[in-house]
Amino acid sequence: MQALRESQAAQAGSNFTTVVGGSDFDEEYLTNVTFGEQDFLLIVDTGSSDTWAPQIGFACFDLDNNPVPQSQCAFGTSGYDTNASTTFVADPDTNFNIEYGDGEFLTGTVGFDTVTVANMVVTNQEIGVVTNAAWEGDGFDTGLMGLASPNLTSVFKGTNPDDDEFPQTQIPYNPVFYSAVQQGVVSNPFFSVALDRGSFAAQNSSDLDQNLGFIAFGGIAPVDVTDTAVTVPVQGYNAASFLPENGSSVTYFYYTVDVESMSFTGNDKVFGTTNNIILDTGTTLDYVPTQVADAFAAAFDPPAVKNEDFGVYEVVCSATVPEFTVDIGGVTFTVDPADNLLPLGIQDDEGNDLCASGTFDGGPAEEGNIFILGDTFLHNVVVTFNIETDEVTLTQRTPYTNGGTGARRRSPESLRRRSS
Template identity: 90%
Template sequence: MLFSRVYYGLTVLIASVSATPTIRRHVSSISPRTPPTPLPAADFSTAITASVPRTKAKRFLIQALRESQAAQAGSNFTTVVGGSDFDEEYLTNVTFGEQDFLLIVDTGSSDTWAPQIGFSCFDLSNNSVPQSQCAFGTSGFDINASSTFVTLPDTNFNIEYGDGEFLTGTVGFDTVTVGGMVVPNQELGIVTNAAWEGDGFDTGLMGLASPNLTSVFEGTDPGADEFPQTQIPYNPVFYSAVQQGVVSNPFFSVALDRGSFAAENSPDLDQNLGFIAFGGIAPVNITDTAITVPVQGYNAATFLPENASSVTYFYYTVDVESMSFTGNEKVFGTTNNIILDTGTTLDYVPTEVADAFAAAFDPPAMKDDDDGIYVVVCSATVPEFTVNIGGTTFTVDPADNLLPLGVTDDEGNDLCATGTFDGGPAEEGNIFILGDTFLHNVVVTFNIETDEVTLTQRAPYTNGGGGVGVQRRSPSSLRRRRL
């Protein structure tokens, strides 16, 4: 198929999960260290908001972003973020030239893109369908209405995601503004062909991972694209900001709040779901529990993690020493690297960990083999899950391990899925992800200059109760990843 030839980024990883992948774990030779205290306030920060769209998710964008709370951390580039798709995705407001869009915030990919006005929409089988079926939040980016847009000739944008969505188009440069941070001449994907299962709110995505995952290729024929042979890597938005001296420090920070059950039953944006901060730490309450660990590098030729003198960075991948939970007598050591990814709703952990954790619910969560999820009554008592990274233990609030499914059992009890899923056996070659279930409980600060991440345990918080939601569709539609 024309649009299925380019698989990289987490597309590669997630495709591999279902096919018994071969990525091996290599413990980093760089020792974990205690981060400086306190981390500096951000230069810029922006809001994360969320939405809970109607079933068909065919709504126009609602401009309901919360005002920036930069005052909490001085003169920052900080903005509030939130979620859409039943709080499954986190969004923030991003401006291309003079045009505003809500974009998905994703640390598991690198490209920033939006559809061009007049784009063609396809279903996941590559059949042409009406534009409305792609369910973007706006009609798209009008490049002719931007006084600062410049086309990059003889190139194409081409990406396919792990859930089957694909996008192709052209490439250009424009001024990108997010949370008060202005990045001139930023390279962007301008989508002209899209297979996208939107929510009626997002109009694209802002990727924050390595330049090595970017999706621009030589020539104008997507069918001729080969990764990495014809790839033309470029600086994602934050890398450009650092290179241009827009921020004081070469790191950005993400704090994702869990959504509430009440918000998940509302058709409006869920507006108060955390921050993304550029140049410093996100302005939320934190504890003294913190550790700085290296990002795992990969062998670019084999796509396997390794500790050689020369490695390539793709994802924000860290070594996890162990996992456990309340009442458990066994500490589960992991044998694989784990990716920190805001674009994944759930945590995907080794099978023996997921099975034991589900059994520790009261009453126990039962595995639905058809859909690959653990189902439990929403009134269940949930153990506190823990993750040890760099010798420091981080806790996951029980509220984050109950995800409402919007269905009831024969006795009328509301049913939930656990937020910690089976990612496959803990054997050489498997891949795991710490997604939003874990990330609701920490602030993660990504240093792109030193290739390190600092994890800081958040102080307990509440925003109405309940864990982050997922789409109230059939359980099989729970997304492993957006990207």
């Protein structure tokens, strides 16, 4: 496993601050996590809640549930050896069972171990031990660290995943950071994330991009910011209907916020309130209401055009991109145009390099649809998630460059949407 390098800056903000690295052509964000005495690189995901790794000897499947060689799952190590951990304890009569928004799915057993991340040591942490994986890995990650609510965890009663029903047989538990707060490991009940956009040069390589931002547990990610900031409540849900709802009796699942409006340079329309929108480090693109995505794509010069086969808006990489804006809590946050040109590594009939817009169609703005502010938006802000007050603070980052130019050899199908 290739470990991420620590830097002096990574020690700022709190005692539990560490770097994140980019993988999968800088479309995933990973950090070092230890189970017992075994080290892994795990995906940092605010759109799900479970922390897991594959057990050594796991079975690999494609997304159609057909058995394939282990190598096709492309984990960064051979897996987690529970027998080699002196602190692992199995949790009998339970099972781990999750499916992500991009179609990947996992089942397995459940146990407890000491989990260490950013020098933050959490004892007796419940984790998923994956024995069956349909996973499209990148050769570096060996699992995922979920940071959302306990209500979204994926442990169930019994040992047969076919009998699992959410929430009837679910057994909620505390994710890693919730456990750290409960155990008094951190002095503040919040964590903070700053994700850098990768340079085109780094994204032209399949190597690990080792310093691509920070995650701070109990502190604030140490990057330059502006005075533009707001703190807003996390939106709760009606547990029965799974629809967003405000009030004192709501259930929390995702880090969901109310967005008052979205717009872009030169736009004269008003795109009003959008609720049910998740702040998700595990998703590459922003998934916004159809009318917003279509209007934004049309404002590119030349316009971006939806490619139904690939599921993205395509445009020549030389296009002029409007500055996208998002209003939250009465404050306007801007998205750098660089985040809305994602080279695809393909060309049109005239030999022009083609890019994808980082802002995509998440469906009509109607009841029940979930939208996402993914890495396209998150590259431009520091987000601090307070699990005690159920609030998030967004702070606009000082503009920064992505460090280079060039075409990224990205498969359009690889753009991640991993909220579970």
